[in-house]
Amino acid sequence: MEKRKLVELLEDMSMEEKIGQLLQLTGSYFMEDAVLTGPEAEIGVTDQEIACCGSVLSVHGAKELRKIQDRIMKSQPHHIPALFMLDVIHGFRTIFPVPIGQGCTFHPELVKEGASISAKETAVSGVHITFSPMSDLCRDARWGRVMEGTGEDKYLNGVYTKAMVEGYQGKDVKAPYKVGACVKHFAAYGLPEGGREYNTVEVSNRTLFEDYLPAYKEGVKAGAVSVMTSFNTLDRIPSTANRRLMRDVLRDNMGFDGVLISDYGAVMELVNHGIAEDGKEAAKLAINAGVDIEMMSRSYVANLKELIVSGEVEQSVLNEAVMRVLTLKNQLGLFEHPYKDASEEGEQAYILCKEHREAARKCAEESLVLLENDGILPLKKQGQHIAFIGPYVDNKELYGAWALMADGKDAKALSEIVPLLYPNNGYWFEHACNIVPKDSLLSGLASTLETKYTEEEEARAMERAVETAAAADIVVLMMGEHRLQTGEAAAVGDITLPKKQLELLERIAKVNENIVTVLFNGRPLDIREVKEKSSAVLEAWFPGTEGAYAVADTLFGTSNPSGRLSMSFPYCVGQVPVHYDEFATGRPKETEEVENKFCSRYEDIPNAPLYPFGYGLSYADFTYEYRRISKEQLKISKQDDFIEASVTVTNHSDVVGMEVVQLYIQDVKGSVVRPVKELKGFQKICLEPQESKTVTFCVTEEMLRFYDINMEYKSEPGEFRIYIGHDSTQSNGLAFHLTK
Ligand code: GLC
Numbered sequence: 156m157e158k159r160k161l162v163e164l165l166e167d168m169s170m171e172e173k174i175g176q177l178l179q180l181t182g183s184y185f186m187e188d189a190v191l192t193g194p195e196a197e198i199g200v201t202d203q204e205i206a207c208c209g210s211v212l213s214v215h216g217a218k219e220l221r222k223i224q225d226r227i228m229k230s231q232p233h234h235i236p237a238l239f240m241l242d243v244i245h246g247f248r249t250i251f252p253v254p255i256g257q258g259c260t261f262h263p264e265l266v267k268e269g270a271s272i273s274a275k276e277t278a279v280s281g282v283h284i285t286f287s288p289m290s291d292l293c294r295d296a297r298w299g300r301v302m303e304g305t306g307e308d309k310y311l312n313g314v315y316t317k318a319m320v321e322g323y324q325g326k327d328v329k330a331p332y333k334v335g336a337c338v339k340h341f342a343a344y345g346l347p348e349g350g351r352e353y354n355t356v357e358v359s360n361r362t363l364f365e366d367y368l369p370a371y372k373e374g375v376k377a378g379a380v381s382v383m384t385s386f387n388t389l390d391r392i393p394s395t396a397n398r399r400l401m402r403d404v405l406r407d408n409m410g411f412d413g414v415l416i417s418d419y420g421a422v423m424e425l426v427n428h429g430i431a432e433d434g435k436e437a438a439k440l441a442i443n444a445g446v447d448i449e450m451m452s453r454s455y456v457a458n459l460k461e462l463i464v465s466g467e468v469e470q471s472v473l474n475e476a477v478m479r480v481l482t483l484k485n486q487l488g489l490f491e492h493p494y495k496d497a498s499e500e501g502e503q504a505y506i507l508c509k510e511h512r513e514a515a516r517k518c519a520e521e522s523l524v525l526l527e528n529d530g531i532l533p534l535k536k537q538g539q540h541i542a543f544i545g546p547y548v549d550n551k552e553l554y555g556a557w558a559l560m561a562d563g564k565d566a567k568a569l570s571e572i573v574p575l576l577y578p579n580n581g582y583w584f585e586h587a588c589n590i591v592p593k594d595s596l597l598s599g600l601a602s603t604l605e606t607k608y609t610e611e612e613e614a615r616a617m618e619r620a621v622e623t624a625a626a627a628d629i630v631v632l633m634m635g636e637h638r639l640q641t642g643e644a645a646a647v648g649d650i651t652l653p654k655k656q657l658e659l660l661e662r663i664a665k666v667n668e669n670i671v672t673v674l675f676n677g678r679p680l681d682i683r684e685v686k687e688k689s690s691a692v693l694e695a696w697f698p699g700t701e702g703a704y705a706v707a708d709t710l711f712g713t714s715n716p717s718g719r720l721s722m723s724f725p726y727c728v729g730q731v732p733v734h735y736d737e738f739a740t741g742r743p744k745e746t747e748e749v750e751n752k753f754c755s756r757y758e759d760i761p762n763a764p765l766y767p768f769g770y771g772l773s774y775a776d777f778t779y780e781y782r783r784i785s786k787e788q789l790k791i792s793k794q795d796d797f798i799e800a801s802v803t804v805t806n807h808s809d810v811v812g813m814e815v816v817q818l819y820i821q822d823v824k825g826s827v828v829r830p831v832k833e834l835k836g837f838q839k840i841c842l843e844p845q846e847s848k849t850v851t852f853c854v855t856e857e858m859l860r861f862y863d864i865n866m867e868y869k870s871e872p873g874e875f876r877i878y879i880g881h882d883s884t885q886s887n888g889l890a891f892h893l894t895k
Contacts, residue, residue, distance in 0.1 A: 156485050156490045156491070161478065161481050161482065161485060162478075164233060164235075164481065165474060165477060165478055165481060167233065168232075168233060168477070169232065170460050170463070170473075171207070171460070172207065172231070172232055172233065172235075173473055173474070173477045174455055174456055174459045174460060174473070175204065175207035175208055175209055175231075175456065176209035176235065176477050176480045176481070177209060177442075177447060177448055177449055177455045177456075177459075177476055177477065177480065178200070178204060178207075178208040178209060178210075178448075178449060178453065178455060178456050179208065179209065179210040179211065179212055179238075179240070179416065179448050179449065179450045179451065180198075180200065180205060180208045180210075180211055180212075180451065181193070181196060181211070181212055181213050181451055182211055182212065182213040182214035183196045183213075184200070184205050184211070185205075185211055185214060185223045185226075186214060186216075186219050186223065189213050189214055190213050190559050191213070192212070192213055192242060192419060192559075192643075193419030193420055193451055194419075194420060195420070195451075198420075198451060198452055198453050199453060200453050200456065204453065204456050206226075206227065206230035206231075207227075207230055207231055208227070208237065209235070209237060209238065209448070209480055210237055210238035210239070210240060210448060210480075211223065211227075211237055211238070211239055211240070212239075212240045212241065212286075212450065212451075213240075213241060213242070213559075214239055214241065214281075214282070215239075215241055215247075215277070215280040215281060215282050215560065216280055216281060216502075217279060217280055217281045217494075217497040217498050217499045217501070217502055218499055219281070220239055220280070220281030220282070220494070220497050221281065221494050221497050223237070223239075224236060224237060224239075224281075224493050224494060224497075228493060235481070235484070235490075236484060236489040236490065236493035238283050238284060238480075238483065238484060238487075238489070239281060239282045239283050239284070240282065240283065240284040240285070240286060240337070241277065241282045241284075241285060241286070241559070242285070242286045242287070242557055242559055243273050243274075243277045243282070243285040243286075243287055243334075243559075243560075244285075244286075244287050244289065244303055244557035244558075245257065245269075245273075245555075245557065245558065245699065246269070246272075246273050246276075246515065246558065246561075246699060246700070247273050247276035247277045247280065247506070247560055248276055248506045248507055248560045248561070248562070248565065249272060249273075249276060249506070249507050249508075249511040249512060249514075249515050249565075249699075249700055250515065250554045250558045250561045250565075250699040250700045251269040251272075251273070251514075251515050251518050251519070251699045251700075252518055252519050252522040252555075252696055252697065252698045252699050252702070253302045253303070253555040253556070253557075253641075253677055253696050253697045253699075254288075254289065254302065254303055254304055254305050254315075255301055255302050255303075255304060255305065255306060255677065255678070255696060255721060255722060256519075256522035256523075256695075256696030256697065256698060256718075257269065257305060257315070257518060257522055258304070258305030258306040258311060258312075258315060258721030258722070259306075259521075259522050259523075259524050259694075259696070259718035259719060259720060259721045259771070260518060260521040260522050260717075260718060260839075261311075261718075261719050261721075261815040261837050261839050262518075262521050262839055263314050263315060263317075263318040264318070265514075265517065265518050265521060266305075266315055266318045266319060266322070266518070267318040267319065267321055267322040268322065268514055268518075269322065269514060269515070269518050270287075270288075270318065270319040270320075270321075270322025270323045271322040271323070271325070272510075272511045272514055272515075273285070273322075273323070274322065274323045274324075274325075274332060274333055274334045275332040275505050275511075276502075276505055276506045276507075276511070277334050278331070278332045278333065278334050278495065278496035278497075278501075279332070279496050279497065279498050279501030279502050279504075279505055279506070280497070280502060280506075281494065281495070281496075281497030282334060283334055283335060283487050283489070283495060284334055284335040284336075284337055284380070284381060285323055285334050285335070285336060285337065286337045286339060286383060287319060287323070287336060287337065287339075288315065288316050288319035288320065288336065288338060288339075288374060289303040289304055289339050289340065290304070290312055290313075290316040290338050290339065290370035290371050290373075290374055291303075291304050291339070291340055291343070291344045291345030291367075291370075291385075292304070292307070292308075292309055292312055292343070292345050292346070292366060292367050292370060293306075293307065293345030293346070293722075294307045294345075294346075294722070294723075294731075294732035294733070294734040295345070295346070295347075295350040295731050295732045296350070296650050296678045296679040296680070296722070296724075296725055296728070296731055297349065297350025297351070297646055297647055297648060297650060297678075297728065297731060298345065298347060298350040298351075298352065298646050298678075299352060299556070299640075299641050299642050299643060299644065299645025299646050299647070299677070299678070300344075300345070300352075300641075300642060300643055300645075301345070301641075301677070301678045301679070301722065302555055302556055302557075302641045302642060302677030302678060302696075302697070303556070303557060303642065304345060305721055306720075306721025306722040306768070307721070307722045307723060307734045307735070307768055308721070308734075308735075308736070308768060308834050309365075309366050309367070309369045309370060310369070310833070310834045310835065311721060311834060311837075312369075312370035312373075313369050313370045313372070313373035314373070315370075316338065316370045316371070316373045316374040316377070317373045317374065317376070317377045319336065319374075320336040320338070320374050320377035320378065320379045321377055323335070323336040324336055324377075324378060324379070324380065328380055328486055328487055329486060329487055329488040331496055332496055332505075335379075335380040335381060335483065335486075335487065336374065336377075336379045336380065336381070337379065337380075337381040337382065337383050337416065338371055338374035338375065338379045338381070338382050338383070339382065339383035339385070339418070340383055340384065340385035340386065340387075340394075340418060341371055341382050341383065341384055341385055341394060341400070341401075341405060341415075342363070342367060342368060342371060342385060342389060342394060342400060342404075342405075343356050343358055343363060343367040343368075343385065343387065343389055344356070344385035344386065344387050344394075345367075346358055346367065346387075347387060347646075349646075350646050350731065350732075351646045352643065352644050352645070352646045353386045353387065353644075354387070355387065355388055355391075356387040356388060356389055358389070360390075360866070361827065361862050361866065363389070364862050364866070364868075365861060365862050368404070368409075371405075371409070372409050375405075375409045375410065375411045376409075379411075379413065380413045380414065380483055380486060381413050381414040381415070381416055381483065382405060382411060382413065382414075382415050382416070383415075383416050383417070383418055384401070384415065384416070384417050384418055384421055384446060385418065385421075386418055386421055386424065388428065392430070393421070393424070393425055393428045393430060394421075395417050395418070395421040395422055395424070395425060395440075395441050395444065395446055396425050396430060396431070396437075396440035396441055396444050397444055398443060398444045398445070400444075401415060401444045401445040401446065402444065402445045405445075406445060412479070413479065413483065414447045414448060414479050414480055414483045415445055415446050415447050415448070415479075416446070416447065416448040416450055417441065417446050417448065417449050417450050417452075418450060419450050419451050420450070420451050420452045421450070421452075422437050422438065422441045422446065422449045422450075422452050422454050422455070423437055423452035423453075423454055424452075425437040425440055425441065434452075434453070434454035434457055434458055435454070435457075435458040435461070435462065437452075437454045438454035438455050438457075438458040438459055438462060438468075439458075439462055439467055439468055441454070441455075442455065442459065442462075442468055442472055442473070442476060443468065443472060445476075446476075447476040447477075447479050447480055448480065459473060507565055507700070512700065512701055513701075515699050515700050515701045516701035516704050516705055518699075519698040519699055519701050519702045519704075519705035519706075520705040520708065520709065520714045520716075520717075521717055521718060521813075522695075522696060522698060522705075522718050523693060523694065523695055523696075523698070523705060523706065523709050523714075523716045523718050524693070524694040524716065524718035524719065524720055524770075524771040525691070525692075525693055525694075525709075525716040525718070525771060525772040525773065525774075526682075526686070526692040526693070526694055526724075526766055526770075526771070526772065527686060527689060527690070527691050527692040527772070528690070528691040528692075528772055528774075529690045529691065530690075531629065531669060531671055531690040531691045532671060532691045532693070532710065532712070532774070533709075533710065533711055533712025533774060534577075534580075534629065534631075534671070534710050534711050534712070535580070536577050536579060536580070536711055536712075537579035537580060538579070538580065539580045539581070539628050539629060540580070540581040540582075540583075540626070540627050540628045540629075541580055541581070541582055541583075541627060541628065541629045541630075541631060542582075542583040542584075542585065542620075542623045542624050542626075542627035542629070542630045542631070542667075543569060543570060543573065543582065543583065543584045543585070543631045543633060544583075544584075544585045544587050544620045544623065544624060544630055544631070544632055544633070544659070544663065545585075545586070545587055545588070545632045545633040545634045545656065545659065546586055546587065546588060546589060546590040546607070546633070546634065546635075546656070547569070547590075547633035547634060547635060547673070547675050548568070548569050548570050548584045548585065548586060548631075548633045549568045549569070549570040549571075549584060549586055550568055550590075550633075550675075551563040551564075551566040551567065551568045551703070552566075552638060553566065553675060553695075553697055553698050553699060553700075553702035553703060554566075554638060554697055554699060554700070555638050555641060555642070555677050555696070555697025555699075556638055556639070556641045556642025556643070556645070556677060556697075557642055557643075558638075558697075558699075561700070565700050566700045566701070566702070566703065567703050567704070568703055569584075569633060569703045569706060569707060570584040571703075572703055572704060572707055573707050576704075576707055576708070576711070576713075577707070577711050583623045583626075583627065585616065585619060585620040585623050586607055586608075586616060586620075587616050587617055587619075587620035587659050588608070588613050588616060588617055588620075588655045588656060588658075588659050589606040589607055589608055589613060589655065590606070590635070590636070590637040590653060590656070591606065591637045591640065591653050592606075592653075592655065593606045593608070593609065593610070595637070597637060597639035597640060598639065613655070617655075617658070617659060617662070620659065620663070621662045621663055621666060624663040624666050624667045625666035625667060627667060628669065629667075629669045629670075629671065630663055630667050630669060630670045630671070631670075631671045631672075631673065631710065632659070632660060632663065632670055632671065632672045632673065632689070633673045633675070634652060634656045634659070634660070634672065634673075634674060634675070634685075635652070635656075635674050635675030635676045635695075636652075636653075636675070636676040636677060636678070636680070637653075638677070638697060640677070641676070641677025641678055641697075642677065648728065649728065650678065650679070650680050650681045650725070650727075650728045650731075651680065651681045651682075651684075652680060652682070652684075652685070657684060660672070660684060660685065660688055661684075661688075664688040668690070669690055670688060670689045670690055670691075671689065671690060671691040671692075671693070671710065672685050672688075672689040672691070672692050672693070673693045673695050673706060673710070674692065674693070674694050674695060675695050675696070675697055675698075676694075676696065676697075677696065677697055679720075679722050679723065679724040679725060679766075680724070681724075681725065681726070681727045681728060681765075682724065682765065683726070683727070683765060686765065693706070693709065693710070693716065694718070694720075712774060712810070715773055715774045715775060715810055715811060715812045715813070716771065716772070716773060716774070717771070717773060717812065717813035717814070717815065717839070718771050719769050719770060719771040719815045719817075719881075719882065720766055720767070720768055720769060720770050720771060720882075721768070722768065723735060723764040723766065723767055723768045724764055724765045724766040725764050725765065726760050726761055726763070726764055726765045727760060729757075729760060730757075730760060730762075730764065733764045734768065735767055735768040735769070735831075735832070735883035735884075736830035736831065736832060736833050736834075736883075737830065737831060738828045738829075738830060738831065739828070739831055740755040742754040742755050743755060744756045744762055763884075767882055767883050767884050768834075768882070768883040769815070769817050769834070769881070769882035769883040769884075770881075770882040770883075770884070771815070771882070773812045773813070773814065774808065774810050774812060775806045775807075775808040775810050775811070775812025775814075775842065775844075776806070776807040776808040777804055777805065777806055777807070777812065777814045777842070777881065778804070778805050778807060779802050779803070779804055779816075779879070779880055779881070780802070780803045780805065781801070781802065781803045781849075782800075782801070782802045782879055782889060783800075783801050783802075783889070784798050784799065784800045784801075784854075784877060784889045784891055785798055785799035785800075785801075786798055786891070787890065787891045787892060788891060788892050788893075788894055789854065789855075789856060789859075789891060789892070789893050789894070790893075790894050790895070791856050791870060791872065791893060791894065791895050792895055795855075796855070796856065797853045797854060797855045798853075798854040798877075798891055799851050799852070799853060799854075800818065800851070800852045800853075800854055800877045800879060800889065801849055801850065801851040801852075801879075802816065802849070802850055802879045802880075803847055803848070803849045803850075804816060804840065804842065804847065804848055804849075804850060805842070805845075805846070805847040806842035806843065806844060806845065806846050806847075807845065808844060809844045809845075810844060811841065811842070811843055811844065812841070812842055813839055813840065813841045813842075814839070814840055814842060814881065815837055815838075815839050815881065816837060816838045816839075816840060816850045816879065816880075816881070817834060817836075817837045817879070817880060817881065817882065817883070817885075818834070818835050818836040818837065818852045818854075818877070818878070818879050819832040819833060819834055819835065819877075819878040819879075819880075819883065819885060819888075820832065820833055820835045820854065820858065820859070820875055820876070820877055820878070821833070821875060821876040821878070821888060822859060822861070822871075822873070822875055823873060823874040823875060823876060824873050824874065825861065825863065825871055825873070826863045826864035826865075826871060827861075827862075827863065827864055829861065832876075832878055832883065832885075832888075834883070835852075835854070835858050836852045836858075838850050838852070850879075852879070854877065854891075856870050856893065857870075859871075859875065859893060870893060871893070872892070872893050872894050872895055873892065873893060874890055874891075874892055875890070875891055875892070875893060876888030876889065876890050876891075877889045877890075877891065
């Protein structure tokens with residue numbers, strides 16, 4: 156529809172119709188068994204409000220959504236089509252690894268392909284917008300939603316946010332099989348005090364701009380059609396009422412002109428926050444802050460008309476919000492094609508198709524991170540007696556949180572596929588214990604807690620497992636978190652494995668020293684005991700529909716692990732938050748030896764995490780040599796000046812392997828303190844046995860910019876050091892100077 160037609164439409168709409176466009180209701184108002192992703196389903200809307208709402212969330216299914224669209228358009232005086240939105244966070248029905256695992260691939264093209272595949276399955280199911288990517292920077296493993304982000308690094312998060320938006324939207328969101336992205340949660344939702352869900356965020360303005368906003372900005376630059384507000388406060392102002400954050404920063408500073416949607420019930424929650432007296436004041440604060448769509452609360456439909464008639468809210472503010480919603484519908488082509496790609500034939504043809512499964516399997520393979528290996532891996536493919544033990548050996552649900560459409564019947568368990576893929580060994584499979592105790596109070600989105608054993612059954616199963624372990628050549632322990640222990644509203648104070656699983660590890664370690672431990676989890680855990688008792692540790696995160704194949708092929712060497720940690724594993728929860736790009740402090744701790752008490756250290760634990768950002772092992776053996784830079788001076792005044800930083804990487808093994816060559820830069824002195832190093836680039840390369848490759852990075856002045864003492868984003872002359880290596884612990888940087 157032409158822009159002028161949209162303007163005419165807006166002018167012809169009644170006040171009630173306009174306000175209706177700003178209401179988003181959950182699917183349970185329109186269809187049976189719609190998943191609920193928030194605290195309540197009933198918010199007291201009238202039948203008329205339901206009939207004329209502008210958008211619906213948590214619905215899917217071509218046939219259903221065509222019917223709902225017909226019903227809504229018929230009720231609308233101007234027959235305006237509705238928007239359908241859904242949380243497709245790491246796959247629709249073909250489930251990809253949880254985003255923290257995707258972050259470990261260091262392969263943005265793979266992640267972009269996954270987003271494109273997810274968009275296709277989502278679009279044929281009738282959905283127009285996905286509430287993804289989640290771009291919240293998070294460095295706190297206690298927070299349940301670290302699984303939903305791509306790690307602790309602002310640069311890496313920005314790379315992935317861009318890749319996902321491009322994957323979902325393509326070049327034109329109106330195109331077939333594309334859906335709109337929704338960058339969330341604006342802003343800094345990943346920094347709740349204590350790692351506790353929905354808790355207060357306290358961050359300096361400089362750190363907000365330097366570390367927490369860049370990834371969202373990459374999403375806006377990539378053309379994301381929508382942004383979602385975060386539940387938290389910033390500067391003691393809830394984001395959903397934060398005019399400075401939404402109008403000055405998001406719209407004016409970042410140039411976002413799309414639709415801003417509240418998170419679930421977040422407008423009415425302004426009352427709980429204590430900055431709104433009632434729904435009327437909440438509506439006034441949110442609409443004036445620039446929030447266009449109110450998700451699952453009715454302060455707009457109940458109060459906006461009165462607020463406008465009384466002059467407390469300008470008519471223009473309402474018109475601006477409604478025009479953005481109509482413009483988004485127009486961008487999607489809904490006025491001409493209200494069903495867009497909704498197609499039962501498309502669902503049959505594309506959902507879980509072979510190509511999609513293959514892409515999910517490749518992404519899962521590259522998301523796995525080998526943390527320890529004394530040579531026990533890869534497993535021999537014949538002549539071994541191997542006991543697979545633990546609650547994940549026969550578990551098909553390797554999806555993790557936010558896999559709303561996933562279905563266990565789509566996947567295979569390790570116990571099904573290992574004998575098929577690698578038939579020339581002897582295998583035992585023992586579930587051994589529940590993931591979590593039967594009486595755990597775990598609840599979650601679209602899931603119910605299922606546990607296999609009663610307490611007595613579990614005791615017998617553990618006994619049997621230990622006996623089996625004693626008789627085996629090798630034990631492969633498959634343990635981890637329950638998927639309901641991660642995701643939204645799943646913050647924890649204890650990041651160790653469930654106690655029964657640690658007991659299993661303890662008892663098996665007494666009868667067999669050849670232990671390979673595979674972990675399925677949605678956050679970095681305190682795995683000191685696992686590290687101590689295992690000959691190898693493979694971090695599998697929640698690898699998705701094809702995850703069992705990826706794990707099996709990695710264990711037996713068909714696939715060589717190439718994942719690198721996108722988030723540090725803390726030594727213990729007392730170290731949290733821990734991240735590589737820390738500041739030196741005035742009393743830096745130079746070595747682990749206690750030479751000087753009076754330095755930045757702990758009495759009882761090391762400063763270093765158990766496993767650092769960027770770390771991961773391979774079955775290949777890579778060396779880095781001939782680190783060099785093309786010159787030692789970079790001139791700000793010289794347009795397009797750059798330094799080439801190179802390294803030669805060699806694969807000394809007899810297996811093909813992929814290595815993630817990482818470039819870090821340190822700004823030795825600034826007008827404000829600067830991190831000890833920052834990731835500025837990476838290249839994932841594949842090396843044949845005995846092959847060498849020279850990897851070159853271009854270092855430019857633009858890469859050296861930061862928010863200086865005056866909050867101006869610019870570089871400052873001085874000394875810099877370049878570190879190129881296989882993780883964030885590199886030292887002996889190559890020095891260069893930036894000059895005017
Ligand atoms: C939830 C989440 C948000 C999600 C929304 C809709 O509360 O915070 O990430 O997209 O509601 O399901």
